[in-house]
Amino acid sequence: MKILKLAAMLLPILFSAGLAVAAPGGAGHSHAGFSAGEPGNPKKPFRVVEVRMHEDDGKMGYTPENLTIKRGEQIKFVISNGGELKHEFILASEKDNLKHAELMKKYPEMEHDDPNAKSLEPKAKSEILWRFSKRGTFEYSCLIPGHREAGMTGKITVK
Secondary structure (H helix, E strand, O other): OHHHHHHHHHHHHHHHOOOOOOOOOOOOOOOOOOOOOEEOOOOOOOEEEEEEEEEEOOEEEEEOOEEEEOOOOEEEEEEEEOOOOOEEEEEEOHHHHHHHHHHHHHOOOOOOEEOOEEEEOOOOEEEEEEEOOOOEEEEEEOOOOOOOOOOOEEEEEEO
């Protein structure tokens, strides 16, 4: 019963933060809940971008730190955790990531395996295929408490 109460409390927050798991839908179905675009279509062309998570000299971060993407372009993020700590890659607007970061402080054990988010153990790899359907500035960030503050953000400019 505790789990159901927790789920009932968290689901509205997760949906509003753009971290909802996309489910198949019929005509008119959209992924309007994602602030940075929508899950990609593997049957359509995409560009591969490798992103490495790391801790170096007391600073955490991503390589590359900045990306420029064309609106409508699909990117397959090949994400690797080259660090010694668990990290995350959460793709959203800065506003949504900051909102979700506050939730993570309350529930630091939260795991992410969503169309726009992955949690990775040290030396692990994962992929996200994403279509950037909106112009603007977005980010990828690690929302494990303290990691964002230690430098784990990357900027995406969609033109």
